[in-house]
Amino acid sequence: MRSSVGYVWVDSPLHRAPAAAKLVGLLVAVALVVLASSPVELALAAFGVAALVAASRVGWRAALRSLWGLRWFLLVVLCMNALFFSASDPLLSLGPVRLTLAGAAQGARIVARTALVVVLGTLLTATTRPQQLTSGVRDLLRPLARLGVPTEAAALAVGVTVQFVPTLLRESRQLMRAQALRCGPASSGGIMRRAVSYVRLLVPVFVSAFRRADELSVAMEARGYRIDGRPGRPGGENRP
Amino acid sequence: MTHAYAPGRPTLRGVSLDVAPGEFVAVVGENGSGKTTLARHLNALLPLQSGELAVAGIDAGDPTRVWELRRACGMVFQTPENQFVSTLVGEDVAFGPRNFGAGEKDARLAAVRALADVGLAGFERRDVHTLSGGQQQRVALAGVLASDPDVLVLDEATSMIDPQGRDELVRAVLRARSERSTALVWVTHDMELAARADRVVVMRAGAVAAAGVPAEVLSDRALLESAGLEPPLATRVWEGLVRRGAACGPAPVTVEGLVSALCD
Numbered sequence: 462m463r464s465s466v467g468y469v470w471v472d473s474p475l476h477r478a479p480a481a482a483k484l485v486g487l488l489v490a491v492a493l494v495v496l497a498s499s500p501v502e503l504a505l506a507a508f509g510v511a512a513l514v515a516a517s518r519v520g521w522r523a524a525l526r527s528l529w530g531l532r533w534f535l536l537v538v539l540c541m542n543a544l545f546f547s548a549s550d551p552l553l554s555l556g557p558v559r560l561t562l563a564g565a566a567q568g569a570r571i572v573a574r575t576a577l578v579v580v581l582g583t584l585l586t587a588t589t590r591p592q593q594l595t596s597g598v599r600d601l602l603r604p605l606a607r608l609g610v611p612t613e614a615a616a617l618a619v620g621v622t623v624q625f626v627p628t629l630l631r632e633s634r635q636l637m638r639a640q641a642l643r644c645g646p647a648s649s650g651g652i653m654r655r656a657v658s659y660v661r662l663l664v665p666v667f668v669s670a671f672r673r674a675d676e677l678s679v680a681m682e683a684r685g686y687r688i689d690g691r692p693g694r695p696g697g698e699n700r701p
Numbered sequence: 702m703t704h705a706y707a708p709g710r711p712t713l714r715g716v717s718l719d720v721a722p723g724e725f726v727a728v729v730g731e732n733g734s735g736k737t738t739l740a741r742h743l744n745a746l747l748p749l750q751s752g753e754l755a756v757a758g759i760d761a762g763d764p765t766r767v768w769e770l771r772r773a774c775g776m777v778f779q780t781p782e783n784q785f786v787s788t789l790v791g792e793d794v795a796f797g798p799r800n801f802g803a804g805e806k807d808a809r810l811a812a813v814r815a816l817a818d819v820g821l822a823g824f825e826r827r828d829v830h831t832l833s834g835g836q837q838q839r840v841a842l843a844g845v846l847a848s849d850p851d852v853l854v855l856d857e858a859t860s861m862i863d864p865q866g867r868d869e870l871v872r873a874v875l876r877a878r879s880e881r882s883t884a885l886v887w888v889t890h891d892m893e894l895a896a897r898a899d900r901v902v903v904m905r906a907g908a909v910a911a912a913g914v915p916a917e918v919l920s921d922r923a924l925l926e927s928a929g930l931e932p933p934l935a936t937r938v939w940e941g942l943v944r945r946g947a948a949c950g951p952a953p954v955t956v957e958g959l960v961s962a963l964c965d
Binding site: 590591592595617620621623624627628673676677679680681682683684685686687 | 741744746768771772775776778780782783784785786787788789792796797800801829830844845848
């Protein structure tokens with residue numbers, strides 16, 4: 462059984478770990494990945510991420526699904542860096558476009574870092590249910606409440622956002638199907654056609670998201686929520 | 702009461718309405734007739750521009766009593782999934798009581814009780830996205846009932862759910878009404894539902910075109926057509942029988958009434 466937001470229902474040490482610890486772990490892991498620059502450091506980071514995927518028992522397909530969705534974006538990043546990053550010692554040169562080894566290496570570094578961060582993020586959502594995530598954010602922010610930071614509002618915002626993800630995903634899929642029926646699938650045709658298809662898709666998705674957000678804010682107000690008062694606290698770990 | 706979203710274009714024009722404790726009032730009318738604006742005023746979601754409005758004895762024009770009024774008057778909206786603040790059913794239902802000052806334990810107990818009242822006992826740990834539309838709307842209803850309101854406003858709350866979900870919601874609302882003596886203001890396009898009310902209010906162009914018992918209001922075809930509505934199914938069947946000379950007398954507005962009239 463799998464929830465629509467990517468949680469994978471298996472038992473593993475990562476699934477059992479507290480959400481707050483996983484969030485801190487994610488921040489630390491992302492920092493290490495971003496700081497890794499040499500091939501050896503990146504290989505070590507990749508090994509660490511692979512070990513986490515194995516420990517999570519979510520399966521490689523689930524762990525790499527988001528990455529597969531970004532393959533074209535990552536390819537563009539790699540090409541742009543390889544062709545425009547450096548002007549010295551070009552392997553190939555065509556007007557302002559210069560293919561360089563330094564550029565290709567820089568592109569590969571960025572792609573590797575991005576891919577590792579994406580897999581780490583996927584692992585978090587695959588091993589943490591949305592309500593645990595909200596609860597983890599609240600636990601992490603709690604010390605800031607003493608400084609007057611509206612932590613409850615922040616945790617609520619995270620919870621509400623997470624709550625809306627499956628709805629918006631479902632709506633996006635419906636719009637894609639509707640568009641495919643009328644104009645052909647967005648994933649077919651040339652790059653320009655695809656770009657136009659995706660832009661055409663984005664507009665109704667955004668309109669719908671804003672409409673839903675507006676309706677939710679009215680419903681929250683009707684149920685007594687006030688940002689300046691005593692807000693509700695959905696998402697607690699041990700509540701009913 | 703009058704309300705305008707833009708100057709010179711009133712959405713509500715001199716609406717006057719009384720609802721008694723425990724009474725079930727159905728508000729019907731075509732889109733744009735002012736039903737939702739009226740419903741939102743009952744929950745103080747819109748500022749009172751002119752006129753007077755008291756809900757459960759609380760002055761809606763007094764900004765210091767807005768939250769008191771919202772506790773006394775709960776509102777269920779059209780789209781269930783646009784009302785949830787948490788993926789977890791129990792968390793979502795406890796949201797209202799917490800906002801209205803209940804402690805953690807009391808809010809949890811209120812959520813458990815309200816879920817049981819709407820026929821969803823034991824659903825506290827369920828994910829709202831795994832529920833049917835009807836169950837989701839009952840969760841939304843429980844989220845309102847958990848604050849124990851004196852008045853319940855439902856704004857087209859059955860229009861986005863299937864017939865089975867609609868029946869489940871109607872049963873849950875009517876049970877809550879009978880057990881808690883909650884006054885019910887149900888904005889709806891569903892004439893069969895309106896036929897079950899104590900009183901029907903017909904809105905037309907921002908004003909109350911008619912108000913009365915369902916048997917009178919919903920059998921008046923001319924009135925309903927002028928408000929962009931049509932009579933309930935039972936009334937339409939009866940009209941057909943009358944035209945063919947197979948029936949005579951006052952038209953029933955419910956299927957049960959139609960069956961009784963035909964058997965008699």
